[in-house]
Amino acid sequence: MKTDTKLLMLIVVFGLIALAPLLITQESLLNIVIMTLYAALLGQAWNILGGYGGQVSFGHAAYFGTGAYTVAVLQVQFGINPWIGLAAGGLAAAAVGAFIGLCTFRYGLRGSYFALVTLAFAEVLRILSNSVDFTGAGVGLLIPLERSAANFQFLTKAGFFWVIWAMTLAAFLTVWKIGNSRFGAQLMAVRDNEDAARALGVNAFRVKMGAIMLSGFFSGLAGVFYAQYFLYLDPYIAYGAAISVESLLVPIIGGMGTLFGPLLGAAFLHGLSELSRAVIGDAPGISLVLYGVLLVIMVLFVPRGLAGLASHLRSGKRAVSQAEGGNDRA
């Protein structure tokens, strides 16, 4: 697909999603759309580092939680408006990304080691937030209810919809731009072969740092949104493993390193969990069992995700004809 076509598709898709609050009057249905967009944002954030950069993180909760706690603490402890907290949360999460990146990429950690260290960082943050007072420690932090748009607490779900829609669109546009820029080309080169990339003058460290900070920033935004939407945080919600797992599950199922993968993955996962709820009922753990099964199946049989599957089917014919005609002339 050409990059202009992708941009056009992106605009069309988000244009269609924007119709949701106009067509859907039922708050619980709109909630599903909101949570799907939120999952797409989380997944796209992970996708920048994991899909485009090839650095699989098991600890994206570190950024999510930092964004969430930043907006909540600023509000509760310092009375700072959450719209300011929004920017602060994203930037704080990006700063945590920079710190983790410095600690890992500087020392050449890759693969499973990188994944485990990111998990450990998230755990350290969880324990810290569980132990200090200004985060409310283990009790958590309740953001006082003051419904107004100026206070990032909307009277209707539609208000929240527009915020998460805009955040997610921003993340997707950023990723589109990554796929169409020098930074993105260098990032993918590092992912596919770091030595070859460096031999061509790519500063692998700097490129990875850029990716982890961008990734952290958007994860942080998702955290800010979560805090404002649910108005409650505790160390397990913010820095627990569930967020890290959701972050990686969405793009792995949808297609790592693809623009639309996270959206496909988010829609698929939420569709599936709604379906399982309808069929099996609200049994504890069942939708997570399905997620686990999906993860295993995807890694085993569909490593390129749903988006890869789709483009594979679409281009199957072309690929064959290319392979036939592509023999070396020598």
Add this chain to the structure above:
Amino acid sequence: MTVLEINGLCKSFGGLQASQSVTLTVPQGGITSLIGPNGAGKTTLFALITGFHTPDSGSVRFLGEDITGLPPEAIAKRGMIRTFQTVQPFAGQTVRENIAVGAHLKIRGRAEALAKAEAVARQVGLGDRLDMDAASLTVAGRKRLEVARALATDPKLILFDEVLAGLNPSEIRDVIPVIHAIRDEGVTILLIEHVMQAVMSLSDYTWVLNQGAIIAEGPPKDVVSDPHVIEAYLGKGMAERIAKREAASA
């Protein structure tokens, strides 16, 4: 003028002396080659020159500037690019995208880099495979891709690591003009090569490395007929056979 100047370069891994005070120079323009038997330390020397390994002692000067110990990307930015003996395509990306990574070294814009990639691809004979996945190229195609990526950076000096190895004679015949064309554009070339006749026909000057040390230098014709070199490089007995063949053809 000297493009590359290596002085007393040493490197050991554990007890193994991979590079023993190597000194060599590469003049501007033309093709210089570095030959030597398997395990002589040729690829290690390339890695030392281009910053993938840090030398224990000695210096590397490129265009009059000391670049010893700089990281690979900094050296690449100054205009010295290496290729890899085992080809390293960015699998899953197209030929065009692969070459564009090289083009981006000097070019910021995506469209310009892609255009440059296309031009370079035509130059090395990959023009018909621009949108093919690099992973599905044949060995010969991948070698061309290595050359193209390096060339797309607009280098001043290219270090080719066995760019002809693994190709059949007719493929070699196809690639040699590509290398000549690169030289004719004013890019200096240093190549490691195993294929003897390629070295003979390609290079103007040859350095011979054995067990991590330079043992001979000179125009390829002289070096290749030097009995010491032949013995180090091809083993005992070869010197005689080659001498006989030379006599017969003379």
Add this chain to the structure above:
Amino acid sequence: MPDSAIIIPSVLNGLTTGGLYALVALGLTLIYGVLHIINFAHGALLMLGLYAVYFLNVQFGIDPYVALLIVPPAMFALGYALQRGIIGRASHGRDENILLVTLGLSIIIENLSLFFFRSDTRTVDTPYSFDVIEIFGAFLPYPKVVAFIGALVTAALLWLLMSRTDLGRAIRALAKERKGAQLVGINADHVFAMSFGLGIACLGVAACLLLPSYYVNPQVGGGFVLIAFTIVVLGGMGSFVGALIGGLIIGVVEALGGLFLGESLGQIGIFLIFILVLIFRPTGLFGAKA
């Protein structure tokens, strides 16, 4: 500053806990040493073992220590099947894929347990659950001392198995030189699965020795995962002795951290060790393998 009357019991307590940790880590380090993969489902499989011990005790009145005859072989079979059927096929050349698949397995196992066993925390009643042994003025729970000795015995047995049996030789050959071992006729898939099975059998042993002084719920494994990784990394991936010493160190660090920093903050020391070791000394304190 607490005086030695508090510190010494705390250190001894930490050592016995460390023995338990070492037991969990032994299986992980065995699997890493041979297959060069990181089994993220290690904690979930331990939890499964603990439930097995629990139900054997509650349903059939089998003492946890007697369950040593049943649970480890069953866990071995499970491990063998998992490796052969799923994990061994997952890598596609990237080690992160193994991590992802084993993460998927642990999600499945934990949530199936949640579904079937509910989230209640369960413990077993044994006549010796509350017995104590006095050492240097410290009163150590009897089950923890047994577990500590069990860890030493298990490590010794593993060492004997690796150095004195044909299977051990095949495993070591395969770990060192995959292609060469296959050339001399070693069935790699089978031996890999045997190694994985052995690693999981170690968890079975750990479960039997752990339950009398511990508890089980569907989340219990999660707490062990990073601790076991830390021990393995600290001791050097693939080293049994390293896992033992690493386990003891971590046990003591946790006990002292808890003493000086409080229960919740005390755990932070473990993760900081993990991060620092991986960054600065990825071969571990005792390992040579990169």
